[in-house]
Structure formats: C-alpha cells, structure tokens
Amino acid sequence: MKDTFYITSAIPYVNADPHIGTVMDPIQADVLARYHRQRQTATLLSAGTDVHGAKITEVAEGQGLEPQELTEQISERMRLLFRRLNVSFDCFVRTSDPEHKRAAREIWRRLSADIYKSSYHGWYCVGCEEHVTQEDARENDYVCPDHNRAYETIEEENYFFALSKYTQQIKDAITRDEYCIIPEKRKNEILSLLDFGLQDVSFSRPKNKLSWGVEVPDDPEHVMYVWPDALTNYLTATGFPDEGYDKWWPADMHVIGKGILRFHAAIWPGMLLAAGLPLPKQLFVHDYITFNGDKMSKSQGNFVAPSEVIDAYGTDALRYYLLHEVPSSNDGDFTWERLETVYNSDLADDLGNLVHRVGAMIDKYQNGAINPAGDPAHDIADYHQAISECRFEDGLDVVMGFVKDLNRYIEEEKPWEIAKTDGEHLGEVLSYLASNLAHAGWLLAPFLPETGQAIYNAFSGEKLQPLEGPLFPKRSTSEEYSP
Numbered sequence: 001m002k003d004t005f006y007i008t009s010a011i012p013y014v015n016a017d018p019h020i021g022t023v024m025d026p027i028q029a030d031v032l033a034r035y036h037r038q039r040q041t042a043t044l045l046s047a048g049t050d051v052h053g054a055k056i057t058e059v060a061e062g063q064g065l066e067p068q069e070l071t072e073q074i075s076e077r078m079r080l081l082f083r084r085l086n087v088s089f090d091c092f093v094r095t096s097d098p099e100h101k102r103a104a105r106e107i108w109r110r111l112s113a114d115i116y117k118s119s120y121h122g123w124y125c126v127g128c129e130e131h132v133t134q135e136d137a138r139e140n141d142y143v144c145p146d147h148n149r150a151y152e153t154i155e156e157e158n159y160f161f162a163l164s165k166y167t168q169q170i171k172d173a174i175t176r177d178e179y180c181i182i183p184e185k186r187k188n189e190i191l192s193l194l195d196f197g198l199q200d201v202s203f204s205r206p207k208n209k210l211s212w213g214v215e216v217p218d219d220p221e222h223v224m225y226v227w228p229d230a231l232t233n234y235l236t237a238t239g240f241p242d243e244g245y246d247k248w249w250p251a252d253m254h255v256i257g258k259g260i261l262r263f264h265a266a267i268w269p270g271m272l273l274a275a276g277l278p279l280p281k282q283l284f285v286h287d288y289i290t291f292n293g294d295k296m297s298k299s300q301g302n303f304v305a306p307s308e309v310i311d312a313y314g315t316d317a318l319r320y321y322l323l324h325e326v327p328s329s330n331d332g333d334f335t336w337e338r339l340e341t342v343y344n345s346d347l348a349d350d351l352g353n354l355v356h357r358v359g360a361m362i363d364k365y366q367n368g369a370i371n372p373a374g375d376p377a378h379d380i381a382d383y384h385q386a387i388s389e390c391r392f393e394d395g396l397d398v399v400m401g402f403v404k405d406l407n408r409y410i411e412e413e414k415p416w417e418i419a420k421t422d423g424e425h426l427g428e429v430l431s432y433l434a435s436n437l438a439h440a441g442w443l444l445a446p447f448l449p450e451t452g453q454a455i456y457n458a459f460s461g462e463k464l465q466p467l468e469g470p471l472f473p474k475r476s477t478s479e480e481y482s483p
C-alpha cells in the first residue's frame, strides 16, 4: 500500500481564456491536496496545460507566432493564475514538454499490441477537429452546431486504439468501485454508456492535418490525437516511465468537469489496462457554472475572468464562492450581486467580525495573553465525511456553522459584562473562544488558505498574533457590483 496521496487537476486546452468555471477543478483539487498535507500525508498535486492541436496552429499563425511561442505564453499566464488562486500544485505539465512527449511515446509503445492502422472514412468538423459519427451528423443536419459549418467527409489513415475489447473490464472496475466515480449520477451515466459497448477510437492524425503534436513513434507521418497525448499528462507528473513513478501512481483522484467524463472513465482506463498499469482510484466530476443563468462565453460577452473577481474581492472570496455557492456536483450560477451578498454576510459579518471581536477583547482585557484551553469543542466527523465525498460546500458549512456558534456564544456570554465582575471566568471564556477560533482556522485552511492560516496563527499561541489589517472588510452595497 502506498501511503501517499496523488491528485490531479484536468489540464485546460489553451485555445481559450480561462473563466471562473475553468478554475473549478484546480481549486477543488487544491482543497483535497491541502487537506491531506495537513494530515502529514506525502501529497502530489499536478496541474498543467493541453497545448497541442490544429486550432493552436491556426491561432498562432493569426498572431504571427510559432505554436511553441504562443503556447508557452498562454501556459505561463495559466500557471501564474493558478498561483494567484493559491492552487498549491507541485508540478505543472505542458504537453509540449520533452518529459511529457517521452511519456506519451512510452505509453504508445506499451499499447502497440492494441493499436492498428486503418482508414477513417466519414464525417469531420474542421472547427472541432473531430470525427463525427453518422448518427451525430444526421441529428445535427450535417452542420456543426458549435461552428455553424457543414461537416465534411474525409478519408484518411489513422491509428486506432482497440478500446472496444476493454469494455467489460472497464465496466467491472467502475461497477465495483475499484475505479470509483463520484458522484453516483456520473457513475450511472458512464455505466449506461458502457452498456452499449465502446468503439475503437482514432488515436492519430496524418501530419499534414495535425502538425503541432507528439509524433507517433517510428511513424513521423502521423501525430498523436489528443487522447494518448493529453491523458498521459497524469503519468508524466509522476516521472513516468522512470523508476520511482509508482511512488505516486496510481493516482488517488482525478478531478474533472463533466464534459470530459467519457474520456476519463472510458478511454483512459482502457489505455491503462492495455498498458498493464493500475487504474486510478477515484474520479470526481463537477458540473458547470453559468453567469447570470447563461453559459459562459467570451465571444458572447457573457464571461467572468477569475482575475476580475480576485482584483475586486480577493482570492479567498472567489474560492469561497466556487466552493460554497456552487454545488460540488451540480450546476451553479455566478452573479456579482450574489458574490456581494455572500461576501458581506458570510465572510465580513460572520467570520471577519468574529475574528476582529475576539482579537480586540483578548487585546483589551488580557493585553494579548491567551490562557491555555482544553481541546476545542467541535464535532468534526461531518467535516471529514464531506471532504472524503468531495462535498465541498458541506465541509465549508460545518466550519461556518462553528463560526456562527461562536458568534452566538459571545452574544450569550457577554464577555464585556463578565469583565466587570469576574476576571477568572473572563479568562476562560476568551481562551475558549481563541482555541475554537484557531481550530476553525485550521479546518478552513484547505478551503481558504490565506484566511484559515491567518486565523490559526492569530489564536493558536500563548499570545495573540494580530492580523495584518481587517479580514474581509465589509463592502458598502452602494459600491458598483462589478469591478
């Protein structure tokens, strides 16, 4: 048994600017990574970017850049954004990295018994860069709904991966939770797809169609299509195929959005089975986030960039919204009004105010001294349970419930009254508040790292460590909603 925790965030395709939905999986994965690090488990969190494909070549040409230059620029922006979001990734894989190409070629070699060359004859969307099945083409009247462009028929040589023969093994692994899919509805969704049986999948494109990618080993006229390339990033991060990669592999959890369920719950386990590698243990699938009720789209002007929210409210406010206001595994919505409300009520009034009051009383009545206290009174079984099931909003609810309890405790105990008569009891009340607040900070830290750590540091010692400035200063509702 390995005593490590390896968690991955999906790698976004760099053809579009990130919106607040793009950063859901790195943030969710970060919560779990931080939670496990707090428990002294050796933890690896991987992130990265998927940079290959004909779309990138097209964009690069439009900007007068080489694909390599363009994708390095975008990847660097993404990496900095993840840092700004306090995503504590340990490695950042770009699929153009030499180590990654090496891993992808190695996987291809290990799959070679299940890879065969054949001719693809059928529908194709140039915009999607994807083959389209006869059923899908007919359903859409032979026009791509995303690109409003007629499907073309093409005939080309591809390498195919014999995924179909792994259908039963994949189904068994998922049914028995050996590859456990969370939540249940996504598990059922993939199982009903598997009931129809999987088809073999195209794993390459001729080089004249797709030049920006990983060349197929021993056949430079063919370039890997996205699946063998991008999915392998999860192995690259472990150092695969070098010795020691199995310190981390199999991954304990992949975190993805629902749009790529099929690739992670069918193609990827098929590849791993064919390569003789163990399957990941869990796959957590989140839904999407809309803006004012509509799908986020930059071209339609319906778009919120993570940096906009951070600039106006701070990183932890964005993390709080995405982890608490957006259900972990259902669709959620973002509005600036809702953010403002939640910021003021939960973060400023409940949490920020509590921290401020307790700090001020310890300062005023005890000159900053914190008496030793017994263990904090919280029952945290629900907190651990929620985190183990990726119900982030429920985990946060537990902590915010403690915060509310502590506010109520202050109202009931009225330490400022006790101060007039009973100094000893006052010391007990304040040390109770301090130790419980320190504990709340500790529990909060995986979700809101800066805030949680600051609260913990302030109240966990024998002397109050004042915070630098107020926590979540209240915003007047007369201010503009959007930054």
Ligand SMILES: [Zn+2]
Residues within 6 Å of the ligand: 125, 126, 127, 128, 129, 144, 145, 146, 147
């Ligand atoms: Zn299309």
